[in-house]
Amino acid sequence: MKNNDWKDRLGVLYSTNPDFQYNTGEEEEEETLPKEKQLLRISLDKRNRGGKMVTLITGFRGKTADLEQLGKWLKMKCGVGGSAKDGEIIVQGDWRTKVLDLLQKEGYIKSRII
Numbered sequence: 001m002k003n004n005d006w007k008d009r010l011g012v013l014y015s016t017n018p019d020f021q022y023n024t025g026e027e028e029e030e031e032t033l034p035k036e037k038q039l040l041r042i043s044l045d046k047r048n049r050g051g052k053m054v055t056l057i058t059g060f061r062g063k064t065a066d067l068e069q070l071g072k073w074l075k076m077k078c079g080v081g082g083s084a085k086d087g088e089i090i091v092q093g094d095w096r097t098k099v100l101d102l103l104q105k106e107g108y109i110k111s112r113i114i
Contacts, residue, residue: 035107042103042113049114055083055096057089057103077102078084 038060045056057074060067064085071084074091078098082091091099096113103111 029063030061032066038062038108038110039101040108040111044094044096044109052092053094055091055094055099057091057099058087060087060089063070071112074099074102 031105040057041059042054043056043058046053057071060070067087067089068084071089071091074089075082078091078093078095080092080095082089084090100113101113
């Protein structure tokens, strides 16, 4: 059920148009692609990180919750910290080969190191 709270519409003027649809500005997330169709790119990055190296996984297409779940799983398997946001997963350290092996065993067959 849609939340129809009046506080979300503060500042909206009354419309006499009978076809008026109020838009909250929220966008729907796209459905997560199956593992076999995900094209994940694994790279080593140290820009804007104070000289520290991180493994960067990009190219994930799907819901934010699924991205965070995959990021949590990779960080747990590597035993390091990191984050998952804005369509990319950051794993602290140089774990490119291990991340590639983990992803391929999990079913992400189109993953590659660049």
